[in-house]
Amino acid sequence: MLNKVKEYEKYIVDLRRYFHENPELSGQEFNTKRVVVEELQKLGIEIKEAGNASVIGILKGYKKGKTVALRADMDALPIIEQSGVEFSSKTPGIMHACGHDAHTAMLLGAAKILSEMKEEIPGEIRFFFQEGEETFTGAKKIIEVGGMNGVDACLGMHGMPELKTGYVNIQSGYRMAGCDTIYVKFEGVSGHGSVPHLAKDTIHPACAFVTDLQGIVTKNINAQDPIVISVGKFVGGTKANVVAKYTEIDISMRYFNPQVREIAHEAIRRHAKAIADAYELKAEVRIEESALSLYNDDELSILADDSAAKVFGEGKNKTLPRYMGSEDMPYYFKHAKGVYAFLGYRNEEKEAVYFPHHEKFKIDEDYLKYGTALHVQFALDFLSK
Known part of the structure; x- marks a missing residue:
């Protein structure tokens, strides 16, 4: 799957850089939503809107079966960017300092790949492009319009600097506070x-x-x-x-x-x-x-670990302590079992070492292909199980 994703790597990186240059605060992700909708429409994916700026993409496979939801958050932060990257924020005082630009680009990459594999998908895949994670409001908007109705499992992910690029953390149990x-x-x-x-x-x-x-x-x-x-x-x-x-x-x-x-x-x-x-x-x-506190389902964590091994390779799932930081992903987990993965973006040579919400925050863009591939692999593995 990773080799397949590499064919789309430029598409994913270009999207990420565009989103990084044009950050929007929680609940105001109108331009981001516009781009997401345009990309999903090109792929022939059904669209359902939610909240102020959230989008649900619906991809139905060749037959009815289980339903899996993949989620990306889209909002930026009120931070003056000092990362020094050539595609720095064009909006004064607002910065993608948490990597949500990368999350959105990776899920769009996954949607593009999966849409081309429609005849191999035994079920339904929903793509949640969510506003307002930083304010813990976006997940509720998706749920309010029925986004989780009929969903059997869901996956979310976040880049973190404790892991080098090419490594992942998937553990069962409590993972975030x-x-x-x-x-x-x-x-x-x-x-x-x-x-x-x-x-x-x-x-x-x-x-x-x-x-x-x-x-x-x-x-x-x-x-x-x-x-x-x-x-x-x-x-x-x-x-x-x-x-x-x-x-x-x-x-x-x-x-x-x-x-x-x-x-x-x-x-x-x-x-x-x-x-x-x-x-x-x-x-x-x-x-x-x-x-709410985030709890990774035991059985689903095993499946996600297997999916990660196919993408990252054996021995690349590293143990990390629980985070006292919070997410609104657990609201989805109230409606279906779920798993949340941490992906490494650390690369000292690229100065991608800063924890989210730092004014010099950077990611190693090489990690984008891993997140995209994990979305695709997990969805296929769950639906075919």
Whole structure:
């Protein structure tokens, strides 16, 4: 399959460079969508639109069978590019610093190859070109229009610098963390700073709550289950001599095990209420789900590993630790079993060494053919099994 993909390598690289030059933020990928639609139409692939800028391509094989979904994300980031590549962003302040340009190009390459193999496909392949991964909104848009209806398995992938080009990571179990943003607001009674006993200050109790948070991690959570609770924003008061009526705290929480998530949620609510009661305050806790934890299906991971061996060669699937970063791919996994692969793009000679979201982010474009081939091989292997 890799040799076949090499015939289309220039097509894939050219698309990737075009997308890199013309990045668009989450939910605004209108030009990217236009190009994707045009390419799919050339291939005779059925198109269904979703959300603001998402596209579902539908390719039906020579007979009915199982359905597999392949996914690429398309959005860029609000970063000033300093990569130095000749095809740098033409849009000031916006950059493809996470490699979604590559993901989109690889899936279009896979669609092109598979469309030419239609008479060899015993089932249906859906191509998800998704907006808004960075805001954890795009997967839901695809699902809302029925994109996952009837899907039996799905595959997603992401380039990473821990692996050199030509290597891959596919492991079963938890691979990426879920993420919640938690907003805590303490309300007291304002007053003059000279007589704090006549008011109900919120800053001191809020400080106690922040200090107390890490006790939840150490005393309520099993040490075998990783969890990170970070306070990123703390705002209280209006003036030095005015007792603060309100103090607001924004917390980021990442986890793998959903049970740990529930324990932490309950504990945060409990601790906020207890501290508020102790200081005669009101406490409000609001939890905003950002992304679910990503769990690779055991059986599908074995199949994907076999597919990867056909593309990368034996011994190229390397073990990596779990990532505390988050993805919205798990929303697809709620509707069908799925697997998520990490592909290596590291190449020191090309300065392709930076982790995603870095202003000097680069990829080794040689990795594009591997991702394209893995999409194709996995789809064929799953449908023919």
